Amino acid sequence: MVLTGAEIVIRCLQEEKVEYVFGYPGGAVLFIYDELFKQDKVRHVLVRHEQGAVHAADGYARSTQKVGVALVTSGPGVTNAVTGIATAHMDSIPLVIITGQVPRAYIGQDAFQEVDTVGITRPCVKHNYLVKDIRDLAATIKKAFYLAQSGRPGPVLVDIPKDVSADRCEFDYPKSVAMRSYNPVTRGHQGQIKKAVQLLLEAKRPMIYTGGGVILSDAADRLAGLVRQLGFPVTNTLMGLGGYPASDRQFIGMLGMHGTYEANMAMQNCDVLLAVGARFDDRVIGNPAHFAEVPRKIIHIDIDPSSISKRVKVDVPIVGHLPEVLDDIGKQLDASGARADDKALKAWWKQIDEWRGKDCLRYDRKSRIIKPQYVIEKLHEVTGGEAFVCSDVGQHQMWAAQYYKFDKPRRWMNSGGLGTMGFGLPAAMGVQLAHPGSPVVCVTGEGSIQMCIQELSTCKQYRLPLKVVLLNNGYLGMVRQWQQLFHGNRYAESYVDALPDFVRLAEAYGHVGMRIEKPADVEGALREAFQRKDDLVFMDFAIDPKENVYPMVQGGKGLTDMILAEEL
């Protein structure tokens, strides 16, 4: 069947069973939009800024394990999308981004709305393509979907010149993809797994540290099985929250810069560390030289060989798909019939419980000003821990991570790698579309929310009943916290003067606004908001402007050099 390029694009999206495309039209994608208009299988969501389109596709992907799709025009459409693409790239989120390009004959002529899309996005995608020949179009889109979700996932961009989308050719969607240059590993090396099992059984002070890979590869169930089988303590990274149930006794909290005292102490002092789908990020282990001061054996399972021994030397690298590797470890453990050293493990747990006794997430519950931690705890209570929580970036992000106890994977969406302010609201749109009827919350700050606030208009158009929890302290709080602790209380440009009246702003966009100023009103407001199932409710909580996130490890310091709330 002979189709135009634009028809081929839409047919490919249909073949991939794409439900939603998040996008914004423009000159170079007009033929594609024309074809979108003529069908109703693939639904388009019109955002208000291209950054929002990519974040929304990203939120959709994070909460579903499907590929998120964004469609933007050439030039500024692409440059606006770059922040979203880089965000997804840092967190390994499977996206396909389709971009319009000026007609082939204009490329390189500084044409209207021309940028070198493939060049600009090259460092922040898993791969990208410029389709110069319509005969390559269908196969390229097929490859894009395959690359995005296989191996270590990531965003893949397909740049389509306008005349290619108008050109015609025979359409034939490939059933499968074979690439001699790309063959991600699946099964882990059995010999390495055997070594890992041996180390785990010999451990006196074991620790399991898991990251975003567990969420991305749907390995949470297998992980839980293995953790229980071993009886070891487990910690999650910021990206890995929900990978192991937070309410379980073996979970000792998030680790890292704002991790719990017990998680950081156990991480530093363990003798055998099992790292699963995590990458020893600078925000997780602090100073690598300090981390290396305590000798320990490290087993590292990851799908991406380049994540292994990048920042920390490991003893037993295992490259493979997590669910299968975890399965193999469990099977070999069973087959060995051996058990970990119970006596040592008991002593280790005793030590951990002592650390736990510090109660490092304690805060002033009697405060007459609203404490942000209290808002998040109430949010958890009111939603029964079942909400999809999307966060922006800053103090509120850390409080949400610390106090909303995630028991399930894919319930926590945040820009962990790139740290993109403005991510929360559009990501929540994507999540809400993927999970209609489920509670979806955007936890944000007055700084972050204003970076993509225009998407409140999109929420109105598509009747997305999100709940926005704005922890408003009048400061760019995390910046203020660093200035207080490390820059002699000089609050350079971290106080945001002339904030809008968020209640009226929400109302202006057609939503419900609430302002909450007293601790006694927090729970009532949240309950009312979640009862309004059809409305987007924007809750502006006036929180303590002096509250800081603790524990805290200063950048470049050792993981156990924690500043605790009580010390101030």
Place this chain on the structure above:
Amino acid sequence: MRHVISILIENESGALSRVSGLFSARAYNIESLTVAPTEDPSMSRMTIVSTGSDDIIEQITKQLNKLIEVVKVVDLSEAAHVERELMLVKVRASGKDREEMKRMSDIFRGRIIDVTESTYVIELTGNTGKLDSFIEAIDASLILETVRTGVCGIGRGDRVLKV
């Protein structure tokens, strides 16, 4: 330590910039980079000379392997291999220098491939050290221009880099 890394990569537009972009983005060194299609025109072979600790070189090979268009990566310097580089040198060759230049070229087994009344262009192949030695051996004031290809390398014996 100096390493010679050989890469087979799909011969597609932009492939070179993916590799060079990787090196600059991750602050790896490139001493030289050569690239040309292989006997199979769908594939190019690149030789990169880089320096770095063992950890860095390990990361470089892993990161190169991660590029979607890279088919194979080998660190040639891990085992026996040969390296060659081509240099063209344009020198002043008049009066007493003319004979001396010819002699030096012969000693280094170079070939004179362009001759005018006052200049020669000398073609020289060898490993990097040999080419450096030639430059040092001749009178610097007589050098008008030099151009070098950068190193290309291949494993000795049965060691083969092929798909």
